Each structure stands twice: as C-alpha cells, then as structure tokens.
Amino acid sequence: MNNLLEFFSFTNPTVRTVVLGTVLIAVCSSIVGTYTYLRKRSLVGDVVAHAIFPGICLGFVLSGSKNPIFLMLGAIAAGWIALVLMDAIVAKTKLKTDTAQAFILTFFFGLGTVFLAYIQKSGSAAQTGLHDFLLGKAANITQFDLAVFGVISLLLILLVLTYYKVFKLISFNEDYAASLGYNVKFYRFLLTTMTVVAVAVGIQAVGVVLMSALLITPAATARLWTHKLQHLMLIAGIFGALSGIFGAYVSYAAVNMPTGPWFVVFLTFFALLSIFIAPKNGILSKLKQKRINANKINRENVLKTFYNLMEHGAEQINTQLILEKRSFVPRVLEATLHKLKHQGLVQRKGNIYSLTEEGMVEAKRVVRLHRLWELYLTKRMNYKEDHIHGLAESMEHIITPEIEKDLLKELDYPTQDPHQSKIPY
Amino acid sequence: MISLEAHNLTVAYDKVPVLWDIDFELPTGKIIGIIGPNGSGKTTLLKTIMGLIKPASGYVKVFEQDLDEVRQRVAYVPQRESVDWDFPASVQDVVEMGRYRKNSLFRRLTQTDKEIVANAIEKVKLTAFKDRQISQLSGGQQQRVFIARALAQGADIFFMDEPFVGVDATTETAILDLLTTMRDEGKTVVIVHHDLQTVSGYFDHLVLLNTRVIACGPTAEVLTQENLSNAYGGQLTLLSKIQSIIKEKEFPIREKGFEKR
Numbered sequence: 171m172n173n174l175l176e177f178f179s180f181t182n183p184t185v186r187t188v189v190l191g192t193v194l195i196a197v198c199s200s201i202v203g204t205y206t207y208l209r210k211r212s213l214v215g216d217v218v219a220h221a222i223f224p225g226i227c228l229g230f231v232l233s234g235s236k237n238p239i240f241l242m243l244g245a246i247a248a249g250w251i252a253l254v255l256m257d258a259i260v261a262k263t264k265l266k267t268d269t270a271q272a273f274i275l276t277f278f279f280g281l282g283t284v285f286l287a288y289i290q291k292s293g294s295a296a297q298t299g300l301h302d303f304l305l306g307k308a309a310n311i312t313q314f315d316l317a318v319f320g321v322i323s324l325l326l327i328l329l330v331l332t333y334y335k336v337f338k339l340i341s342f343n344e345d346y347a348a349s350l351g352y353n354v355k356f357y358r359f360l361l362t363t364m365t366v367v368a369v370a371v372g373i374q375a376v377g378v379v380l381m382s383a384l385l386i387t388p389a390a391t392a393r394l395w396t397h398k399l400q401h402l403m404l405i406a407g408i409f410g411a412l413s414g415i416f417g418a419y420v421s422y423a424a425v426n427m428p429t430g431p432w433f434v435v436f437l438t439f440f441a442l443l444s445i446f447i448a449p450k451n452g453i454l455s456k457l458k459q460k461r462i463n464a465n466k467i468n469r470e471n472v473l474k475t476f477y478n479l480m481e482h483g484a485e486q487i488n489t490q491l492i493l494e495k496r497s498f499v500p501r502v503l504e505a506t507l508h509k510l511k512h513q514g515l516v517q518r519k520g521n522i523y524s525l526t527e528e529g530m531v532e533a534k535r536v537v538r539l540h541r542l543w544e545l546y547l548t549k550r551m552n553y554k555e556d557h558i559h560g561l562a563e564s565m566e567h568i569i570t571p572e573i574e575k576d577l578l579k580e581l582d583y584p585t586q587d588p589h590q591s592k593i594p595y
Numbered sequence: 596m597i598s599l600e601a602h603n604l605t606v607a608y609d610k611v612p613v614l615w616d617i618d619f620e621l622p623t624g625k626i627i628g629i630i631g632p633n634g635s636g637k638t639t640l641l642k643t644i645m646g647l648i649k650p651a652s653g654y655v656k657v658f659e660q661d662l663d664e665v666r667q668r669v670a671y672v673p674q675r676e677s678v679d680w681d682f683p684a685s686v687q688d689v690v691e692m693g694r695y696r697k698n699s700l701f702r703r704l705t706q707t708d709k710e711i712v713a714n715a716i717e718k719v720k721l722t723a724f725k726d727r728q729i730s731q732l733s734g735g736q737q738q739r740v741f742i743a744r745a746l747a748q749g750a751d752i753f754f755m756d757e758p759f760v761g762v763d764a765t766t767e768t769a770i771l772d773l774l775t776t777m778r779d780e781g782k783t784v785v786i787v788h789h790d791l792q793t794v795s796g797y798f799d800h801l802v803l804l805n806t807r808v809i810a811c812g813p814t815a816e817v818l819t820q821e822n823l824s825n826a827y828g829g830q831l832t833l834l835s836k837i838q839s840i841i842k843e844k845e846f847p848i849r850e851k852g853f854e855k856r
C-alpha cells in the first residue's frame with residue numbers, strides 16, 4: 171500500500187523518471203502503431219521487434235556499454251536489414267509474405283538468443299540487464315535513457331502530427347496518393363522507419379517478445395470507440411499511456427517483475443473492457459439498443475391494440491380486453507401501459523384505459539404503417555394475402571417517416587389495405 | 596485537340612509484356628471506353644497512364660505534356676475494391692482528399708476548398724451521407740464517393756477503373772448522367788469497362804484492347820464484328836454471344852455484304 175501511495179504521488183524522482191519515460195514510449199508506440207495497424211502491417215511490427223534483438227546485442231558488444239544510443243543504432247540497423255531481407259525473399263522466391271515473416275522473425279530472434287548466451291558467458295560486467303530487453307523492465311530506465319528516448323518519442327509524435335494528412339491519404343489509398351503526385355515510396359519508407367524506431371524505443375518498456383502488442387493493441391482497441399482518425403490516435407495514445415503507468419508501477423513495486431507482460435495485461439484489459447462498453451460497437455450498448463427496441467415494439471403494439479379494439483366498437487377498454495385481443499405477458503402490459511400513461515399517450519380512469527389525442531395519432535401511425543406495408547407487399551412484391559401479416563407486424567416498428575413518405579407516394583395514397591380495412595391518416 | 600497520346604508503349608510484369616508496343620490518341624471532350632477481355636491489360640494501361648507503373652518503353656502524354664506537368668488537370672478513380680472501406684474516415688474526409696496538394700503539406704483547407712468539396716458531394720447526391728462513416732455505405736455509394744473525390748480535384752480529364760461494377764441500374768444511370776454533363780462542360784472521361792452490352796450506349800469513342808490496340812476510334816467504327824473477334828478471338832462461345840448482341844442492337848456493320856454471307 172505504501173508502494174502505491176509513493177508511486178502515484180510521483181514525489182520520488184526515480185518514479186517520475188520511470189513514469190514519464192514509460193508514458194512517452196507508450197504514447198509514441200501507440201500513435202505510430204495506429205498507422206501500422208491501418209496499413210495492415212501488424213505482423214511486420216512483430217517481425218521488426220524480434221529482429222531488433224540481435225542488433226541490440228551487437229550494439230552492446232561493439233560499444234562495450236549499455237549506452238542507449240549505441241543499442242538503438244544496433245536495433246535500427248537490424249530492424250531495417252530484416253525488412254529488406256523480407257522484401258527480397260518475397261520478391262525473389264515463390265515464398266509468400268507470411269512465410270517470409272515467420273522465417274525472418276525466428277532466424278533473427280534465434281541469432282539474438284545465441285548472441286546473448288555468448289555475451290553472458292564472456293561474463294562482461296555491464297551485461298547484466300541485457301536480457302531485460304526480452305520482456306522489458308521499465309524500472310531500469312535512467313535519467314539519461316529518459317532524455318534519449320523522450321526526445322526520440324517526441325520527435326516521432328511530432329512527425330506523425332506534421333505528416334498527418336499525407337499518412338492518412340497513403341494509408342487509405344496509396345495509388346490515389348501517387349496519382350496526385352505524392353512521392354509514395356518516400357512516405358512508405360518514412361512510415362516504415364518510424365515503425366522500426368518506435369519499436370526500438372518501445373522494447374525498453376515491454377521487451378521484444380511482446381512489443382507488437384504495444385504497437386497494435388491500442389489502435390485496435392481505440393477503433394472500437396471511434397470512426398475518426400484523429401480520435402483514433404488520441405484514444406490509442408491514452409490507452410497506451412494508462413497501460414504504461416500501471417506497467418511501470420508493477421515494475422516498480424515488484425523488484426524482479428518484468429514490465430512487458432503486465433503492460434500487455436493492462437492493454438488487454440482495456441481491449442476487453444472496450445469490447446463490452448464501447449459505444450455502438452460494444453456488447454453493452456448493443457444490449458441496450460435491443461432493450462430500447464423491445465420497449466418500442468411493446469408500446470406500439472399496445473397502441474395498435476387500442477386502435478383495433480376501438481375499430482371494432484369497444485368503448486370501455488381494460489387490461490382484460492387488451493389481453494383477449496392480443497397476447498402480452500400481463501406484467502409487461504402493465505409496465506407498458508404505465509409508461510404510455512407517463513408519456514401522455516394513454517389516460518386511465520379506474521380500471522378503464524383510453525387513448526389521449528396524441529395517443530390516437532401515434533396508434534393511427536402504427537396501424538397505417540402496418541397496412542401500407544401489407545399493401546406494398548401484395549402490390550409490388552407479389553406476396554399472397556395470407557403471408558403478409560407477419561412481415562408487416564415487424565416492419566411497422568422499423569419504417570421511418572422518410573420511408574413512409576416514399577411508400578405513400580409509390581402506392582398513391584391508398585385508402586384500403588389488402589384485407590379491405592381502412593388505412594387511417 | 597488530343598487529350599491523351601500513348602506512343603510505342605510497352606508494359607511488362609516480370610518481363611512478360613502485358614501491353615505490347617501500343618500507340619493511340621484520344622480526343623478531348625468525349626466519354627471514352629477502354630474495353631477488352633479479362634487480363635487484356637486495361638487496368639495496367641490506366642495505371643501506366645497515371646504513372647503508377649513504369650513502362651518498359653515508350654511514353655504517355657496528357658494534353659501533349661508529361662503527366663507531372665499536368666497533374667492538377669488529371670483525376671484518377673481507382674477500382675472500388677482496391678481500398679479497405681473499413682478505414683476510419685467519413686465521406687467528407689475522403690472527398691477532401693481531392694483537394695490535397697503535394698506541395699502544400701501543411702495548408703489547411705480554405706473556404707473555397709470546402710465549397711468545392713460540398714459541391715462535389717452534392718453532384719453525386721451524397722449530401723445526406725456526408726458525415727457517414729465510409730464502411731457504412733453501399734457499394735454504389737462508395738463508388739460515388741470516389742467519383743466525388745475526383746470531381747473535387749477540378750480536373751479536365753478523368754480516368755476511371757470499372758466505375759459501374761457493383762452498382763445498381765439507378766445509380767449507373769445517375770453516374771452516366773453526371774459523366775454526360777461533365778463531357779458537355781468539355782471534360783474528357785476515360786473509363787475502363789467490361790460490359791459489352793452497354794458499350795454502344797455509353798461511349799462516344801472506344802479503345803479496343805488486347806495486349807495490343809485492336810482498334811481505336813468513334814464507337815460505331817470500332818464495334819465491328821471483325822474487331823470484336825480479333826479482340827475476343829478464340830473464345831467462340833463469347834464471340835457468338837457478342838454477335839447476337841450486335842444483331843440485337845443493330846450495330847452499324849461496316850461490310851455491306853454481311854447479310855448475304
């Protein structure tokens with residue numbers, strides 16, 4: 171508990187460094203990753219992340235230090251070589267992209283593991299911590315790391331914002347961008363380089379094994395929340411940042427705990443949460459919509475029953491009479507009547523219910539839609555008269571005023587439905 | 596005036612020529628169809644004209660200039676299936692792309708741009724849908740979004756790849772009306788098309804393609820039995836279908852003795 175307080179008060183300078191570093195890295199990966207995701211290069215992110223590992227080891231061997239600048243250079247070089255090799259394999263052999271990706275990923279990662287084993291055997295003092303690149307250890311971020319990664323991350327974010335329009339255009343429709351004269355090759359190169367750099371930075375926090383999650387999951391999650399690209403980037407950044415803070419906390423509180431897995435746990439948590447509660451696409455809002463629809467259907471059916479009863483001369487309408495005319499669950503009928511009364515569509519005197527003026531208009535509308543649709547089905551779609559009632563039963567709740575207008579025009583304002591009942595206006 | 600000239604144009608994939616030393620010229624202010632059997636190189640030709648594929652030899656000139664000189668006057672409507680419509684963008688967003696200019700990365704859209712965009716959306720009758728997410732459009736509406744984007748460019752010549760695929764008859768007529776209006780305003784519209792039935796009704800001018808240019812000229816002159824059998828040659832069942840179409844629609848046949856044979 172102490173830990174929690176100390177961490178989230180951000181008074182400790184080490185904590186501040188770690189949190190700031192992780193958040194910057196996470197936001198940068200999430201935003202750059204948005205384009206990786208939109209350009210359907212999700213697996214490429216994974217390949218690059220794994221391919222970077224031997225580059226880091228080599229950077230360490232050649233420089234003899236864990237200076238992040240050398241490690242970054244090694245990482246970026248390895249990432250690029252991997253991508254070039256991958257493209258060459260696809261271009262020169264009959265292998266498909268996914269095969270080439272699997273091949274490059276495993277080959278480079280294997281190579282990295284061999285390098286690491288070799289370095290560990292040689293027992294160099296500074297090597298402790300190199301394996302943190304496998305699963306990430308945010309707590310190890312130093313002031314100097316923060317400066318380097320912070321600057322790089324900010325730069326990448328700035329680049330995305332600067333080229334926002336072009337990246338959007340290229341991600342949506344490369345051919346069209348080229349037809350406008352944009353240098354598509356250059357921008358493709360730029361985006362790929364940015365992905366490689368973002369991955370090289372991101373593995374500080376999550377490690378190579380789980381890096382692609384940091385690149386892709388925030389954008390994929392954010393996609394559930396919005397249809398707008400700007401918002402997509404923003405929301406992805408927020409999910410990334412939040413996961414980063416929690417991941418950093420775990421890394422800070424539990425000394426030997428790698429950050430990457432926890433990072434991914436939190437990202438996945440947000441993804442699952444979004445699947446449930448996201449607007450429109452979320453499961454909850456779908457359920458809610460379903461309930462709203464069900465209520466609407468009930469209300470309209472009750473109103474229609476009133477109209478039908480009155481059409482047949484009934485004057486004193488009570489629940490008994492309604493239930494005789496049409497089957498409702500009695501409890502649901504009570505609730506619906508209550509709601510209708512509340513909306514001022516129905517009034518009640520003792521046990522007797524009647525439609526208000528507004529209620530009458532609404533009831534007529536429902537009956538009208540039903541009968542119009544029946545007429546449409548027989549006249550325009552050649553349905554037999556005994557087939558149409560069920561179909562119209564559901565359509566009456568769906569038809570919008572615009573469609574009604576079209577229907578009326580198409581049928582030339584009819585007065586009788588196929589069963590010779592009057593169409594009320 | 597000549598709107599497009601292809602000279603000694605050869606295009607190859609992996610050294611296999613798909614367009615073989617072709618030459619043709621297209622007039623200005625006409626609706627022009629590029630037709631030919633599947634795999635005859637129609638899409639390839641369009642992409643080469645737009646500079647998306649480098650030819651192995653030869654060149655293309657638009658309005659007697661290199662494409663790069665006249666980009667502003669040229670609009671491209673790619674095949675609808677060539678993009679992922681699940682992309683997070685609205686109709687408005689996509690049509691605005693027609694106002695992007697490569698040399699002004701940071702320029703924001705001006706009031707004039709916005710009016711042009713609104714106008715283009717209006718012309719394809721999508722104003723009611725302008726804020727709609729593009730994945731929630733029907734195929735025909737998506738096609739119209741692409742056309743609106745090209746319109747927003749304010750170009751003089753339009754290259755469209757199969758704009759009538761997956762479009763219902765009403766929309767097809769609406770698009771055609773729009774194209775006709777554009778032609779009457781002096782624009783040139785070049786369309787890759789595969790439905791032979793509608794060719795004579797739609798186009799003023801035709802390029803009949805099959806790796807080579809079989810024929811190029813006014814529609815009535817190009818649509819002869821001989822040309823069609825050259826383009827679609829070998830495919831006898833198809834050919835007989837076309838022949839029946841020719842009879843049905845009473846295409847003018849060049850050879851006078853045709854009836855007697």
Ligand SMILES: Nc1ncnc2c1ncn2[C@@H]1O[C@H](COP(=O)(O)OP(=O)(O)OP(=O)(O)O)[C@@H](O)[C@H]1O
Nearest residue numbers: 608609613631632633634635636637638639640789
């Ligand atoms: N990227 C490519 N690489 C190799 N060959 C290709 C490529 N694209 C097209 N081809 C080949 O080039 C030929 C012409 O293709 P193209 O797409 O231009 O034909 P098309 O006339 O548009 O056909 P369709 O009517 O089916 O659209 C075909 O034989 C095709 O197999």
Ligand SMILES: [Mg+2]
Nearest residue numbers: 637638639787
């Ligand atoms: Mg094609």
